[in-house]
Amino acid sequence: xxxxxxxxxxxxxxxxxxxxxxxxxxxxxxxxxxxxxxxxxxxxxxxxxxxxxxxxxxxxxxxxxxxxxxxxxxxxxxxxxxxxxxxxxxxxxxxxxxxxxxxxxxxxxxxxxxxxxxxxxxxxxxxxxxxxxxxxxxxxxxxxxxxxxxxxxxxxxxxxxxxxxxxxxxxxxxxxxxxxxxxxxxxxxxxxxxxxxxxxxxxxxxxxxxxxxxxxxxxxxxxxxxxxxxxxxxxxxxxxxxxxxxxxxxxxxxxxxxxxxxxxxxxxxxxxxxxxxxxxxxxxxxxxxxxxxxxxxxxxxxxxxxxxxxxxxxxxxxxxxxxxxxxxxxxxxxxxxxxxxxxxx
Amino acid sequence: xxxxxxxxxxxxxxxxxxxxxxxxxxxxxxxxxxxxxxxxxxxxxxxxxxxxxxxxxxxxxxxxxxxxxxxxxxxxxxxxxxxxxxxxxxxxxxxxxxxxxxxxxxxxxxxxxxxxxxxxxxxxxxxxxxxxxxxxxxxxxxxxxxxxxxxxxxxxxxxxxxxxxxxxxxxxxxxxxxxxxxxxxxxxxxxxxxxxxxxxxxxxxxxxxxxxxxxxxxxxxxxxxxxxxxxxxxxxxxxxxxxxxxxxxxxxxxxxxxxxxxxxxxxxxxxxxxxxxxxxxxxxxxxxxxxxxxxxxxxxxxxxxxxxxxxxxxxxxxxxxxxxxxxxxxxxxxxxxxxxxxxxx
Numbered sequence: 001x002x003x004x005x006x007x008x009x010x011x012x013x014x015x016x017x018x019x020x021x022x023x024x025x026x027x028x029x030x031x032x033x034x035x036x037x038x039x040x041x042x043x044x045x046x047x048x049x050x051x052x053x054x055x056x057x058x059x060x061x062x063x064x065x066x067x068x069x070x071x072x073x074x075x076x077x078x079x080x081x082x083x084x085x086x087x088x089x090x091x092x093x094x095x096x097x098x099x100x101x102x103x104x105x106x107x108x109x110x111x112x113x114x115x116x117x118x119x120x121x122x123x124x125x126x127x128x129x130x131x132x133x134x135x136x137x138x139x140x141x142x143x144x145x146x147x148x149x150x151x152x153x154x155x156x157x158x159x160x161x162x163x164x165x166x167x168x169x170x171x172x173x174x175x176x177x178x179x180x181x182x183x184x185x186x187x188x189x190x191x192x193x194x195x196x197x198x199x200x201x202x203x204x205x206x207x208x209x210x211x212x213x214x215x216x217x218x219x220x221x222x223x224x225x226x227x228x229x230x231x232x233x234x235x236x237x238x239x240x241x242x243x244x245x246x247x248x249x250x251x252x253x254x255x256x257x258x259x260x261x262x263x264x265x266x267x268x269x270x271x272x273x274x275x276x277x278x279x280x281x282x283x284x285x286x287x288x289x290x291x292x293x294x295x296x297x298x299x300x301x302x303x304x305x306x307x308x309x310x311x312x313x314x315x316x317x318x319x320x321x322x323x324x325x326x327x328x329x330x331x332x333x334x335x336x337x338x339x340x341x342x343x344x345x
Numbered sequence: 346x347x348x349x350x351x352x353x354x355x356x357x358x359x360x361x362x363x364x365x366x367x368x369x370x371x372x373x374x375x376x377x378x379x380x381x382x383x384x385x386x387x388x389x390x391x392x393x394x395x396x397x398x399x400x401x402x403x404x405x406x407x408x409x410x411x412x413x414x415x416x417x418x419x420x421x422x423x424x425x426x427x428x429x430x431x432x433x434x435x436x437x438x439x440x441x442x443x444x445x446x447x448x449x450x451x452x453x454x455x456x457x458x459x460x461x462x463x464x465x466x467x468x469x470x471x472x473x474x475x476x477x478x479x480x481x482x483x484x485x486x487x488x489x490x491x492x493x494x495x496x497x498x499x500x501x502x503x504x505x506x507x508x509x510x511x512x513x514x515x516x517x518x519x520x521x522x523x524x525x526x527x528x529x530x531x532x533x534x535x536x537x538x539x540x541x542x543x544x545x546x547x548x549x550x551x552x553x554x555x556x557x558x559x560x561x562x563x564x565x566x567x568x569x570x571x572x573x574x575x576x577x578x579x580x581x582x583x584x585x586x587x588x589x590x591x592x593x594x595x596x597x598x599x600x601x602x603x604x605x606x607x608x609x610x611x612x613x614x615x616x617x618x619x620x621x622x623x624x625x626x627x628x629x630x631x632x633x634x635x636x637x638x639x640x641x642x643x644x645x646x647x648x649x650x651x652x653x654x655x656x657x658x659x660x661x662x663x664x665x666x667x668x669x670x671x672x673x674x675x676x677x678x679x680x681x682x683x684x685x686x687x688x689x690x
Contacts, residue, residue, distance in 0.1 A: 069617075070620060070621025070622075258620055267610045268626070271602050271628075273628075274602045281613070281625065281627070282625050285623075
């Protein structure tokens with residue numbers, strides 16, 4: 001395959017981290033990205049170069065381009081944490097070389113060279129060779145959400161209780177977890193922000209769906225927690241909502257923060273609960289989980305592909321935006337609820 | 346020994362928990378206690394009745410009588426979590442019976458029948474038979490602080506780093522821990538609220554002593570943390586001070602809350618640190634530690650007695666207040682810094 005020397009990409013305009021965090025919504029692309037043309041990169045020995053077919057936009061991407069994620073930005077490099085494509089060149093190490101020509105789902109966290117471009121660079125170890133039965137839309141969103149769902153549901157299962165709580169219940173991630181939970185007889189309690197999301201969430205597997213904007217939210221929350229005794233809290237939101245939930249949870253509860261959709265202060269309402277009720281507050285990061293659970297990766301990856309192949313899982317698509325139109329169109333598409341937005345180079 | 350039928354005691358006037366938390370200072374005794382005369386209690390089979398010689402006043406006692414501690418108050422029962430005395434009657438089980446006539450340090454957490462009285466009831470398992478070389482002042486304050494010091498320093502040692510942080514550095518507990526740390530080459534960083542406490546804390550073993558009221562406190566804190574890289578934070582204070590310390594600590598730090606001297610809101614400044622820096626927030630409660638570490642209790646108790654006997658440890662005494670004068674005099678004595686206040690029946 002002959003490679004071009006240049007390519008189009010959405011390039012970061014900021015360096016490092018922001019000093020002025022601004023929440024999770026993407027009001028516009030311009031402050032953070034510009035469309036540009038740069039040289040096609042060369043993979044290192046352990047890496048591959050991928051001709052990108054489709055790249056996903058996750059909440060972590062938005063946090064990253066705004067300088068609010070756990071990795072520092074490098075100005076002038078392409079953004080985008082995951083996608084699907086075919087391996088167009090390899091760095092030469094045996095495992096990388098073995099991927100030549102293959103269609104793969106890939107994550108760029110370790111290479112820090114993004115997917116929103118004609119070509120992306122990923123560590124070979126961060127690529128998943130795909131079954132033909134997996135759609136591009138599912139493959140392009142196969143790592144960040146599905147592996148996180150399997151990993152976090154594993155934490156729930158280790159806890160020994162059937163009930164657990166999730167915020168941001170209408171997210172793709174929570175819908176995946178709710179589905180897993182329903183199959184195995186678990187009882188997810190989820191919060192959403194719109195009444196119309198309630199039937200959808202019940203359908204995918206949530207046992208209780210609470211609208212955090214409802215006037216009686218906190219009273220209902222306390223009642224449901226009392227009845228279900230959930231001890232694991234998977235939290236993408238933080239702020240006052242998460243503080244209220246953690247406060248109402250029973251002894252030995254764990255508040256596991258994996259996102260921060262609310263920029264409001266996050267208060268530990270009753271620090272005495274940490275002492276006398278043995279409650280814990282911790283975090284979850286897929287990169288860290290992958291580092292600590294290398295042995296669980298293979299089975300999790302195969303499980304995700306099976307679920308997408310047989311239709312138990314399916315990615316809801318809000319829009320597929322051509323890369324040339326992304327600067328103008330992505331923010332409005334992202335603001336729509338319930339589905340995922342993709343960039344197509 | 347003939348027992349009287351009645352006894353004097355400081356009795357709780359509140360039940361359960363307060364609905365209006367009011368900080369850690371004891372403004373007056375009257376809202377929470379009254380001096381009264383009640384029947385001498387009868388120990389259950391696993392318990393002993395102790396003729397109290399001296400009882401300590403700890404911050405946990407103040408929190409308890411105000412309804413701000415992890416155990417509910419029972420109106421009309423005596424307060425007081427620990428003391429020293431001689432066993433005047435036993436409940437009959439073999440271990441309890443074996444304590445008859447012995448001088449013991451005792452804790453009343455499990456019996457929930459307090460030490461601020463002529464006679465107290467304790468589980469035999471919560472009594473420590475004393476060496477003659479241990480002074481009453483040390484024995485009456487031997488469980489809550491010294492065992493907590495040994496237990497929490499054990500957590501520091503397991504961490505593998507030499508530096509760690511403590512708030513409320515001028516407390517008896519922190520002085521005990523600083524002494525242990527100095528002997529074993531550890532480097533405690535402590536916060537205090539008065540400049541005159543700095544030389545005292547350096548003498549007992551603190552490597553860095555920071556005045557939290559100093560104008561340059563936060564800048565100095567960041568500098569010291571950068572140099573020492575402490576990963577364990579033993580916190581008796583919570584509120585903005587603790588939030589600032591935890592925020593400045595390095596990756597994989599643990600914020601271990603064991604007290605709440607500050608009633609101000611406790612904010613997790615950067616929840617993202619839980620995710621990307623693998624920080625944790627948890628609690629420490631001696632009762633829970635004793636439950637989980639029964640095997641460590643014997644050696645810890647013997648170590649404490651040795652240290653008090655040979656003078657490596659010594660309890661600083663602010664005042665010994667007769668029980669009849671306690672209602673009037675305790676609050677003013679407790680407000681004095683650097684030492685412990687005792688009640689003498």
